[in-house]
Amino acid sequence: MGLPGYHMRILRVNLSTGRVRVEEPRVEDLELFIGGKALAYLYAYREIPPGTDPLSPSNKLYFFTGPFSALVPGASKVTVMAKSPLTRLLTDSHAGDYFGPSLRKAGYDGLVVEGASKDPVYLYIDSRGAEVRGAERIWGKTTREAIDAVKRETSAKASVAAIGPAGERLVRIANIIFDYERAAGRGGLGAVMGSKKLKAIAVLGDGSPPRPADPERLQAEGEKWYNYFATSPRYSDIREYGTTNGLLYSAALGMSPAYNFETPSIPEDLAAKLAGDSIKEVEVDPPWYIHGASCPVKCARYTEALYKGLRFRVKPEYENLAMLGAATGVFDRDAVLYFNRLVNDMGLDSISTGNVIGWLLELVERGLIGEEELGFKARGFGDAEAVERLIRLIAERRGIGAILAEGVKRASEILGRGADLAVHVKGLEAPAWDPRGRRGLAVSYATADVGASHLRGWPSTRDPPSAGPAREVVESMARNRDDDALRDSLSLCRFVSYPSEAIPPLYKLVTGLERGLNDLYKAPQRAEALARIHAALDWLVPPIHDDVPPKWMKGQPTGPLKGVAAFLDERDKREAIREYYRIRGWHEILGVPKPETMEELGLPWARGDAERALRTVEERLRAAGIELG
Ligand code: SF4
Incomplete structure (x- = not known):
C-alpha cells in the first residue's frame, strides 16, 4: 500500500559493500513525519546511535525530499x-536547485548513503537504479571541476552534488555544493561525504514525479500560485534583488555580523557597498542560467x-556577503564576491568560514595572535589579502588553516584563547543575524536542534530586546519554528x-490526506523531540549548553540600540529558555522531552528513550556538581 504524492521508494547505497537496494518507507512514518527534514530525523534517530563518530562509516547521509517536491x-x-562532525549533533541542511526534483523524477523519495568506500567514488542515479563509479581522477578537484567532469561522464542534464578539497580533507566546516552555486552548507556535512570517499552524486531525473491525489486540481492551484509569486508586488524586492539587500536591513536593525559581531549597527553607506544596487551593478543573466528556472x-x-585580473561568475546571497564581507570587515564588493566564489569552489560553508576568519582577525586586532603563529602578516579586520589566504589555508588544512578548519569553538580551545570572542552555539558558528536587534531571536539560537542557525524560528516582534522580557515572544518563535520546519519537510x-493556511489544502491535493495546520506542525515537533533525546543521550546537557555566546550578552556599542543586549539579564535568558521547554512539553529545567510528551506526539515507542535521556542529563549535572533551581 502506498500514499499519493510519494513513490514509496527510498534508495539505499552501502559504500562499504557496494550494495544498492530500494526499500519502501512505512505509510505510518510518512503520515507522522511527512518527508524531507522531519522524516530524515526519524531515519537518523533509528539508524545512527548516540555516540557514533561522525567521520566513521557508521554515520549515514540522508538526501530526503518532501511530498511537494x-x-x-x-x-x-x-x-x-547526518551527524555533524562540527557539533556531534544530528544536523540538517537544505539545498536548492534541481537535485531534489531530479531525485523525485528518477523515481525516489530519498537516498541513504551508508558505510564508506576505500577509494574515491561517485554515485550515478537514474530511473534504472544507482551505480557506484570510480572517482580517482576527480579527487582533489574543486567542486566546479568535479561537477563539470561528472556531468561530462553522465549527462549534461544530471544534477550534481559534490564536495571540494575541504570535504576531502575532513574540514569540519566543509559543505556540499549542488550544481555549482547552491549548498547544503551547515554543520560540516561535506566532511561526512569526504569520510566516505564520496566525491559526488549525480542524479538524472529521467522519469516522472509521483502521481498526486488530485493531479488536475493541483495543476490549476500550482498555476495560480506560480502567477501570484511571479507578479505580486509583495515579492518584487526579492524578485529584483534576491537576498542581496539584506545587509542594508540588518545594519539598520542592529543585527549585522560586522567585525565579528562587534558592531551590529553600521552606517548605511558602508552596508550599501555589499548590498542591493551595488550587487545589481554586476548582475548578469547568462544563457546558461539554470537555477530557479521553474x-x-x-x-x-x-x-x-x-x-x-580574474573574471568570474558567482551567485551571491546575503549570508555570503555579510559573513565573508562584513564579519571580516572587508567591504570591497569584488573581493567579497571572489571570496564567495572561492568558498564554493573549495566546498566551504560561507557562514562558518566568514565567522572563523572574522574571529581570527579580531584576535589579530587585539594583539592575541601574531605573525609567527599565523605564518604571515595580517592587518586585522578589512585585510582582504589575509581573508583570501585564510580561505585557501582552511580548505587545504595548512598552517593556521588546519586549526581554523576545526571550527571556531575547537580553534579557540586549541589556541587556548579567544573563547569569549567566538560566536557560536554548541559549536555551530553563528550566521549573519545578531540577535541583539530582535527580541527573542537569541532563544531560537540557544534552543535550536543544530546550534546557531537563523532558520529555526524567528519571534514575531520587531521590538528590540530592551522592550521587555524575552519570555513574552517565545511562543511566536516556537510557532514560526514549526512553520519553517514544516516547509522543510x-x-x-x-x-x-x-x-x-494555503499549505493544508495543497497537502490534501498531493497526498489525499485531510489535515489541519496544527496537526501538520506535529511532524516537525516530533522530529525536534527525537533530535533532543538523541542529543541528550549523546553529549548534550541542555541547562548548560542551551546558551548564547558572551558577546550577545553585552550591550551594542554604537547605533540606535546602543547598550541593548540579547536578553535583559541572565535571569531573563534562563526564564525565556525554560518557557520554550514548557511550550514544548519538555522538562522545564532539564530541557528534555517528558515521556508523556512522546505519547502525546504519537510516539509511544520513544517513551523509554525520553526517560533514559532525562536520567542521563540529571546524572551529568550531578556529576558536574551543578544544582539547578
Ligand atoms: S526563491 Fe526560487 S530561485 Fe530562490 S532559492 Fe527559492 S526556489 Fe531557488
Whole structure:
C-alpha cells in the first residue's frame, strides 16, 4: 500500500559493500513525519546511535525530499542530514536547485548513503537504479571541476552534488555544493561525504514525479500560485534583488555580523557597498542560467566581477556577503564576491568560514595572535589579502588553516584563547543575524536542534530586546519554528512563501490526506523531540549548553540600540529558555522531552528513550556538581 504524492521508494547505497537496494518507507512514518527534514530525523534517530563518530562509516547521509517536491511551484529543496562532525549533533541542511526534483523524477523519495568506500567514488542515479563509479581522477578537484567532469561522464542534464578539497580533507566546516552555486552548507556535512570517499552524486531525473491525489486540481492551484509569486508586488524586492539587500536591513536593525559581531549597527553607506544596487551593478543573466528556472521568484542572480585580473561568475546571497564581507570587515564588493566564489569552489560553508576568519582577525586586532603563529602578516579586520589566504589555508588544512578548519569553538580551545570572542552555539558558528536587534531571536539560537542557525524560528516582534522580557515572544518563535520546519519537510523553499493556511489544502491535493495546520506542525515537533533525546543521550546537557555566546550578552556599542543586549539579564535568558521547554512539553529545567510528551506526539515507542535521556542529563549535572533551581 502506498500514499499519493510519494513513490514509496527510498534508495539505499552501502559504500562499504557496494550494495544498492530500494526499500519502501512505512505509510505510518510518512503520515507522522511527512518527508524531507522531519522524516530524515526519524531515519537518523533509528539508524545512527548516540555516540557514533561522525567521520566513521557508521554515520549515514540522508538526501530526503518532501511530498511537494517536483509537484508544487517552489518545492526545490532537498534535505541533507547526518551527524555533524562540527557539533556531534544530528544536523540538517537544505539545498536548492534541481537535485531534489531530479531525485523525485528518477523515481525516489530519498537516498541513504551508508558505510564508506576505500577509494574515491561517485554515485550515478537514474530511473534504472544507482551505480557506484570510480572517482580517482576527480579527487582533489574543486567542486566546479568535479561537477563539470561528472556531468561530462553522465549527462549534461544530471544534477550534481559534490564536495571540494575541504570535504576531502575532513574540514569540519566543509559543505556540499549542488550544481555549482547552491549548498547544503551547515554543520560540516561535506566532511561526512569526504569520510566516505564520496566525491559526488549525480542524479538524472529521467522519469516522472509521483502521481498526486488530485493531479488536475493541483495543476490549476500550482498555476495560480506560480502567477501570484511571479507578479505580486509583495515579492518584487526579492524578485529584483534576491537576498542581496539584506545587509542594508540588518545594519539598520542592529543585527549585522560586522567585525565579528562587534558592531551590529553600521552606517548605511558602508552596508550599501555589499548590498542591493551595488550587487545589481554586476548582475548578469547568462544563457546558461539554470537555477530557479521553474521557480516563480528566481531569487538568486548571477553576477560577474573582476578581482586581481580574474573574471568570474558567482551567485551571491546575503549570508555570503555579510559573513565573508562584513564579519571580516572587508567591504570591497569584488573581493567579497571572489571570496564567495572561492568558498564554493573549495566546498566551504560561507557562514562558518566568514565567522572563523572574522574571529581570527579580531584576535589579530587585539594583539592575541601574531605573525609567527599565523605564518604571515595580517592587518586585522578589512585585510582582504589575509581573508583570501585564510580561505585557501582552511580548505587545504595548512598552517593556521588546519586549526581554523576545526571550527571556531575547537580553534579557540586549541589556541587556548579567544573563547569569549567566538560566536557560536554548541559549536555551530553563528550566521549573519545578531540577535541583539530582535527580541527573542537569541532563544531560537540557544534552543535550536543544530546550534546557531537563523532558520529555526524567528519571534514575531520587531521590538528590540530592551522592550521587555524575552519570555513574552517565545511562543511566536516556537510557532514560526514549526512553520519553517514544516516547509522543510515538504521541500518548500522559504522564499516562495505560501501563506501557512494555503499549505493544508495543497497537502490534501498531493497526498489525499485531510489535515489541519496544527496537526501538520506535529511532524516537525516530533522530529525536534527525537533530535533532543538523541542529543541528550549523546553529549548534550541542555541547562548548560542551551546558551548564547558572551558577546550577545553585552550591550551594542554604537547605533540606535546602543547598550541593548540579547536578553535583559541572565535571569531573563534562563526564564525565556525554560518557557520554550514548557511550550514544548519538555522538562522545564532539564530541557528534555517528558515521556508523556512522546505519547502525546504519537510516539509511544520513544517513551523509554525520553526517560533514559532525562536520567542521563540529571546524572551529568550531578556529576558536574551543578544544582539547578
Ligand atoms: S526563491 Fe530562490 S532559492 Fe527559492 S526556489 Fe526560487 S530561485 Fe531557488
